[in-house]
Amino acid sequence: MIVNLKIHLASLPKLGLSMCLMLASLNCFAIEPYEFPNEETRDRFQQLTYELRCPKCQNQNIADSNAPIAQDLRREVHRMLMEGNDNVEIVDFMVERYGDFVMYRPPFSAQTFALWTLPVVLALLGIGLAVRMGRGRRSQTVENDELSGEEQERLQALLRQSPGSGPARDS
Amino acid sequence: MKRALLFLPLVLGAGLFFLFNQMLGHDPSELQLARKDQPVPVFSLPDLHQPDKLITEADLKGRPMLVNVWATWCPSCRVEHPYLLKLAREYGVTIVGLNYKDEREAALRWLVELEDPYAISVFDEEGRLGLDLGVYGAPETYVIDAGGVIRYRHVGVVDEKVWQTVLAPLIESFGS
Numbered sequence: 191m192i193v194n195l196k197i198h199l200a201s202l203p204k205l206g207l208s209m210c211l212m213l214a215s216l217n218c219f220a221i222e223p224y225e226f227p228n229e230e231t232r233d234r235f236q237q238l239t240y241e242l243r244c245p246k247c248q249n250q251n252i253a254d255s256n257a258p259i260a261q262d263l264r265r266e267v268h269r270m271l272m273e274g275n276d277n278v279e280i281v282d283f284m285v286e287r288y289g290d291f292v293m294y295r296p297p298f299s300a301q302t303f304a305l306w307t308l309p310v311v312l313a314l315l316g317i318g319l320a321v322r323m324g325r326g327r328r329s330q331t332v333e334n335d336e337l338s339g340e341e342q343e344r345l346q347a348l349l350r351q352s353p354g355s356g357p358a359r360d361s
Numbered sequence: 362m363k364r365a366l367l368f369l370p371l372v373l374g375a376g377l378f379f380l381f382n383q384m385l386g387h388d389p390s391e392l393q394l395a396r397k398d399q400p401v402p403v404f405s406l407p408d409l410h411q412p413d414k415l416i417t418e419a420d421l422k423g424r425p426m427l428v429n430v431w432a433t434w435c436p437s438c439r440v441e442h443p444y445l446l447k448l449a450r451e452y453g454v455t456i457v458g459l460n461y462k463d464e465r466e467a468a469l470r471w472l473v474e475l476e477d478p479y480a481i482s483v484f485d486e487e488g489r490l491g492l493d494l495g496v497y498g499a500p501e502t503y504v505i506d507a508g509g510v511i512r513y514r515h516v517g518v519v520d521e522k523v524w525q526t527v528l529a530p531l532i533e534s535f536g537s
Contacts, residue, residue, distance in 0.1 A: 245392055245497035259497050262488050287495040289395040
């Protein structure tokens with residue numbers, strides 16, 4: 191099919207607009223074109239595929255990954271959406287087969303307790319230690335700078351005793 | 362009390378060293394087997410050799426076995442194949458082949474060319490059983506006990522070392 195395009199300067203804005211509209215109608219988030227009955231379902235598909243990890247390319251979600259398993263999982267998500275399953279059921283389906291790791295946000299459970307709390311605990315520990323050390327250093331220097339009364343007298347006595355060694359006295 | 366705190370870095374260091382040692386040899390990208398200790402999922406798929414014959418989860422019971430996930434597009438599967446023959450023929454291990462997301466003709470040619478170690482060959486063209494098992498690549502080998510319960514998954518090539526250190530003891534522990 192040969193398309194004859196005669197582009198006139200004046201019609202460029204119109205051409206640009208029509209191209210934008212054309213591109214906007216494409217689902218640019220899925221690699222395969224999936225059909226959805228409505229926008230809400232399409233949004234849920236996008237949301238779910240962004241939140242599920244690709245089991246093979248583990249630093250990607252199944253929306254972005256090209257791995258065959260990601261394609262299969264996208265197909266499953268689409269199938270389950272079309273069959274009327276809710277988001278919880280779909281995520282549960284994936285976790286049953288691939289484990290908690292398939293969720294980008296790990297659940298808060300006994301096993302992931304350390305994962306969630308350790309960063310906070312360590313940060314607090316670190317801040318606590320830093321404060322403690324800072325305070326310690328300051329109090330040490332203050333103590334050392336001042337001689338007690340007794341030490342002051344001893345210093346004077348020592349200075350009186352050895353006229354040749356030590357700094358010159360004021361009278 | 363202050364004295365004791367001085368040993369803290371040593372204790373932490375020793376602990377971390379221990380953990381490090383445990384993790385040596387572990388592939389950090391390996392997924393946990395979500396279906397561990399669960400029965401083989403319900404399925405109904407054609408036999409690779411006889412398309413009209415259907416194989417179900419009931420056929421994967423009665424004796425402990427290995428289910429080997431393979432495909433002609435998987436180079437490691439080719440590497441693993443001779444060892445599977447040895448397991449089946451010399452060690453008498455029951456191996457079920459799960460041909461995963463493959464082409465029937467290519468798979469049949471492969472088994473003729475390289476010989477067939479499988480007691481049963483399931484043709485999972487769309488990867489449906491694979492998905493229900495939690496397969497994320499090939500080769501993978503599952504240990505199924507006599508009651509049809511999934512006990513273990515090995516990701517990657519099965520060789521003598523894997524067999525002797527991991528799979529053989531498992532199969533034995535589930536008796537026959």
